[in-house]
Amino acid sequence: MRRYLGYFHIVKASFMASIVYPVGTFFTLIGNLVYITVVFFLWHSIYSGADTLHGMTFNQTFIYLTLAGSVLILFKTYTDWALSSRIIDGSIVSDLIKPLDFQVQTFAQSLGFALGNGVLITLPSLLLMVVLFHGSFPLGINLLFFPVSLGLAYMLSFCLDYAVGLTAFYTQSLWGISITKEVIVSLLSGALIPLAFFPEGLQRVLQLLPFRAIYSIPLLIATSSQLQIADYFQLLLVQIAWTIVFLVLTRLFFNRAIRVLVVNGG
Amino acid sequence: MPVIQIENLSKHFRVLNRREGLVGSLRDLFSTDYRTVKAVDDISLNIEPGEIVGYIGPNGAGKSTTIKMMTGVLQPSSGTLLVNGNVPFKNRKKNAQNIGVVFGQRTQLWWDLPVIESFKILKEIYRVDAETFKAQMATFNKLVDLEALYHKSVRSLSLGQRMLCDITAAFVHNPRVVFLDEPTIGLDIAVKARIRTLIRELNNQHQTTIVLTTHDISDIEALCQRVVILDKGRLIFDDAIQKVNYLFGAFRTLRLQIFPFAPETLSAFANKLDSAFNCPDAFTVSSDESGWIEVTIDQAKVPLRDVLNLAMGDFPVSDVQIAEISMGSVIQKVYEGVKV
Numbered sequence: 001m002r003r004y005l006g007y008f009h010i011v012k013a014s015f016m017a018s019i020v021y022p023v024g025t026f027f028t029l030i031g032n033l034v035y036i037t038v039v040f041f042l043w044h045s046i047y048s049g050a051d052t053l054h055g056m057t058f059n060q061t062f063i064y065l066t067l068a069g070s071v072l073i074l075f076k077t078y079t080d081w082a083l084s085s086r087i088i089d090g091s092i093v094s095d096l097i098k099p100l101d102f103q104v105q106t107f108a109q110s111l112g113f114a115l116g117n118g119v120l121i122t123l124p125s126l127l128l129m130v131v132l133f134h135g136s137f138p139l140g141i142n143l144l145f146f147p148v149s150l151g152l153a154y155m156l157s158f159c160l161d162y163a164v165g166l167t168a169f170y171t172q173s174l175w176g177i178s179i180t181k182e183v184i185v186s187l188l189s190g191a192l193i194p195l196a197f198f199p200e201g202l203q204r205v206l207q208l209l210p211f212r213a214i215y216s217i218p219l220l221i222a223t224s225s226q227l228q229i230a231d232y233f234q235l236l237l238v239q240i241a242w243t244i245v246f247l248v249l250t251r252l253f254f255n256r257a258i259r260v261l262v263v264n265g266g
Numbered sequence: 267m268p269v270i271q272i273e274n275l276s277k278h279f280r281v282l283n284r285r286e287g288l289v290g291s292l293r294d295l296f297s298t299d300y301r302t303v304k305a306v307d308d309i310s311l312n313i314e315p316g317e318i319v320g321y322i323g324p325n326g327a328g329k330s331t332t333i334k335m336m337t338g339v340l341q342p343s344s345g346t347l348l349v350n351g352n353v354p355f356k357n358r359k360k361n362a363q364n365i366g367v368v369f370g371q372r373t374q375l376w377w378d379l380p381v382i383e384s385f386k387i388l389k390e391i392y393r394v395d396a397e398t399f400k401a402q403m404a405t406f407n408k409l410v411d412l413e414a415l416y417h418k419s420v421r422s423l424s425l426g427q428r429m430l431c432d433i434t435a436a437f438v439h440n441p442r443v444v445f446l447d448e449p450t451i452g453l454d455i456a457v458k459a460r461i462r463t464l465i466r467e468l469n470n471q472h473q474t475t476i477v478l479t480t481h482d483i484s485d486i487e488a489l490c491q492r493v494v495i496l497d498k499g500r501l502i503f504d505d506a507i508q509k510v511n512y513l514f515g516a517f518r519t520l521r522l523q524i525f526p527f528a529p530e531t532l533s534a535f536a537n538k539l540d541s542a543f544n545c546p547d548a549f550t551v552s553s554d555e556s557g558w559i560e561v562t563i564d565q566a567k568v569p570l571r572d573v574l575n576l577a578m579g580d581f582p583v584s585d586v587q588i589a590e591i592s593m594g595s596v597i598q599k600v601y602e603g604v605k606v
Contacts (some may be wrong), residue, residue: 014385020419094374096339098391099362120568216368259341261278 005107006100014112018120025120032073032125039065040133042258054111054196061194063137064223066129068191068215071150075157076216077113081179083165084174092261103162110158138225145232148219149206152239156214159246160185166250178202210242215216268312269443269475270336275345276499277306277331288601291305305331307499308345318465325527326603327496329479330369333445336369336477350442363392363559364430366436373432375420379432382416385438391575392439399438405471406434410434426457435462437468442476444468449487450482450505462488483594510596518570519595520561522577523585527557535559535581542576550595562595 017026040062047058056064083106086092097103129135136144163183168174186192189211195203207213217235221227227235282453283299284290294496311321319443335347338354338361354361367374375384385471389399396438399514406412413487420428429449434442446465450458466489469476478489486493493510495503523530532553539549539561547569553559564569570588577583 003393006393009387009390013376013379013383018384020378038431083592091372093334093337093339093367093369095363096358097337097365097367097374099359100391101359252322260339 007104010100010108011112011115012111015115016112018113018116020190022120028073029124032069033119033211035069036066036125036133037070046136056196059135060223062133063129063135064194064219065151066133066135067108067126067222068219070125071153071215071218072186072191073125074114074117074118074122075154077110077158079110079113079158079161079244080174080178082109082164083162084168084178086178087159087168087261088172102258103251106162107158110161111154114154137222140225140227141232142221142224142227145216149221149236149239151259152236152243153214153218155183155243156210156239156246157244159250160214163246163250163253166167166253182183185211185214188212188252189214190219193217195260198221210246213239213242248259269350270311270313270477271309271314271348272312272332272336273346274307274342275309275332275335275347276304277328278339278343278573279303279305279479291364304499306335306342307495308500309484309496309499309503310345313443313475313506315471315475317492318469318476318478318490320480320486320488320493321477321496322493323496324596326498328499330447330494331494333477333479335447337363339367340345350603356529362441364442364582365593366441366444368429368432368446368449370429370435370451373420373428375431375435377420378391380414380417380419381423383473384420384431384435388438392575398440401439402440405468406437409467410460414578416556426460429453429457429461433464433468437474440472441474443477446476446478446480449478449481450480451487457554458482458485482544483597495597495600496497502600510518517596518563518565519589520563520570520573520577521587521589522559522561522583523557524559524581525557525584530548531581532559535577538580539573543572549573584585 043058043061043065047053047061051057083092086095095102098105156252161179164178165174167177171177188206188209190206191214195206195212195216197205217239221232221235280300281299281307282294283301284294285297300522302550309328309332318525321329323333331340334347336354338358339530341355349361350364352364354443373380376387385403388394394402403412412431415423415431416429423431433449435444436446449465450461453461460484465476465478468474469489474546476489478485480486490507493503493505493507494501495510524535532551536549538549539551540546541547545567548564550562551559561573563573574586
C-alpha cells in the first residue's frame with residue numbers, strides 16, 4: 001500500500017496547485033456558462049417545436065451537450081502540453097529521477113488537475129445549469145454506472161494526451177499534432193454533437209473507433225433512461241477494452257521514446 | 267566496493283547537419299545528413315563511498331550527460347555503468363531510490379506550493395519513515411534554518427533560498443549518492459559559502475558520496491579531495507586536487523610590480539618576451555590595475571630565470587613574486603582548449 005501513497009500525494013499536490021490561482025479558472029467557468037447558453041438557444045431553434053430528433057428529446061440533447069461541455073473541461077488537464085514542454089526544455093529529468101513509474105506519476109499529476117477542474121468548473125456549471133435552465137438528469141441506476149464510466153473515459157483521455165505529449169521526443173514541437181487531436185476527438189467522440197445526429201454510415205464507422213468511449217458512452221449512460229442493465233455492462237466493456245489497449249500501447253511507446261531523449265545543457 | 271563504477275562509457279547523439287538560410291531550412295526537412303556527436307567518449311572511473319568528487323570541464327564537455335546516465339535518465343551508447351550495483355537506465359526506479367539529484371537550473375520542488383509540502387511529498391515518494399524524516403528535517407533546520415521557509419511558496423523564494431531547499435530536498439531520503447549539478451550557479455558569495463558548509467556537513471553526516479559539477483573553482487577547492495576533468499567528452503584528469511596544478515607540466519607564475527606603470531607597459535612586455543624567446547605558447551601574460559604584471563611560464567620551454575633576467579634588465583621592476591600556478595589558471599587553460 002505504501003508503494004502507492006507517493007502517487008496519492010502527487011494527486012493531492014497537483015490538486016492543491018491547481019486551485020492556487022482560481023482567477024483564470026473562474027473565467028473558464030464563465031466561458032462554459034456562455035457556451036451552455038449558446039447551446040441552449042442553438043438547439044432550441046434546431047428543435048423548433050419538434051418533440052424528438054433522432055430519438056432524443058430537446059431536454060436530453062441539452063443535458064447531453066452541457067454535460068459534454070463540462071466533462072470536456074474536466075478532462076482538459078493540458079497533459080500533452082505540459083509533458084511536451086517538459087520534454088523539450090528538459091525538465092522531464094526531475095520526474096525521471098524519482099523512484100516512480102513515469103506514466104503513473106504523470107497520470108497522478110493530471111488527475112489532481114482534473115479534480116481541481118471538477119471542483120472549480122464542472123460542478124458549479126452543472127449546478128447553474130440545473131438552476132438556470134431547469135435541466136434535469138434521469139435519476140436511477142445510471143447514477144451508479146456513470147462514475148465508473150467517467151473514470152474509464154478519463155483514463156482514455158489521459159492516454160491520448162500522454163501519447164500526443166510523448167511525440168515531442170521525436171518532433172520537439174507539439175502545436176499541430178495537439179490541435180489535430182483536439183479536433184478529431186471532440187468531433188468524433190460526440191462531445192460537440194451527439195453521435196445520433198451523424199449520418200448512419202459514419203455512425204457505423206464511429207462505433208468501431210475508440211473516441212466514443214471518451215465522451216459518447218459516459219454521456220449516454222448519464223442522460224439515457226431507456227438502457228437495460230446489460231446495455232450498461234456492454235458499454236463499460238467497450239471502455240475497458242479500449243483502456244487496456246491504450247495503456248499497453250502508450251507503455252510501449254514510452255519505452256521506445258525514452259531512448260531518444262536528448263536533454264541539452266544544465 | 268566503489269559506489270559508482272564506470273567503464274569505457276560513451277554516449278553518442280545523432281545530430282542533423284543543419285544548413286544555412288531559408289533554402290537550407292527547407293532542404294533540412296528532407297535531409298538524412300546526420301553526424302555523430304560524442305558527448306561522452308570512452309570514460310572510466312570509480313568513485314568510493316563518502317568521497318566528494320569535483321566533476322569539472324568547460325560547457326559541453328559531457329558532465330551533465332554523464333550525470334544523466336548515472337541517474338538513469340539517459341541510456342549509454344556503450345560501456346558499463348553501475349551505481350550502487352544497479353544499472354541505472356534499466357533499473358531507473360530502483361536506482362532513483364538510492365540517489366539524490368540537484369540540477370542547479372531546474373527545481374524538483376512544487377512551484378506553487380509551500381516548501382514544507384514538497385518535503386512531505388518527497389517523504390511519501392521515497393517512503394521515508396516518520397522517524398528518519400523527523401531527524402533529517404531537524405538536521406536541515408540546524409544547518410540552514412529551513413523552518414523559516416516552510417510556509418513560503420517555492421515561486422516566492424530567492425534563488426539562494428530555493429537552492430538551499432533543493433539541496434536539502436535531495437538528501438531527505440538519505441541517499442547513498444548525491445549528484446549536484448552546478449548548485450552554486452548564479453548565487454552571491456555569502457549564499458555560496460552557506461551552500462558549501464551545507465554540502466560538507468551533509469557529506470559528513472552519513473558519509474554520503476557527492477558528485478559535484480561546478481564552474482566555480484573555489485567550490486572545488488573548498489569541498490573536493492578529488493577532481494575529475496572532462497573535455498570534449500574525454501576524461502583528461504582524475505586525481506587528487508593537489509595534482510591538478512601539474513596537469514600541464516612545470517608551470518610557474520611570475521609576478522612583477524613595475525613602477526612607473528604605463529598602460530602600454532603590458533604590451534611592450536609581451537612583445538619583448540616574444541622577440542627574445544620566439545616561443546609564444548610558453549607564456550600567458552596578464553596584468554591587473556595595480557601595476558603588477560603576471561606571467562605564467564612553461565619551464566619546460568623557457569627557464570623562469572631567463573624571463574626574470576630580461577624583465578630586470580629592460581623594465582623598472584620594483585617587486586617580484588614567484589608562485590606556483592593556481593588551480594584556477596590550469597582549469598582556465600583546459601577551458602580555453604589547450605592540448606594536454
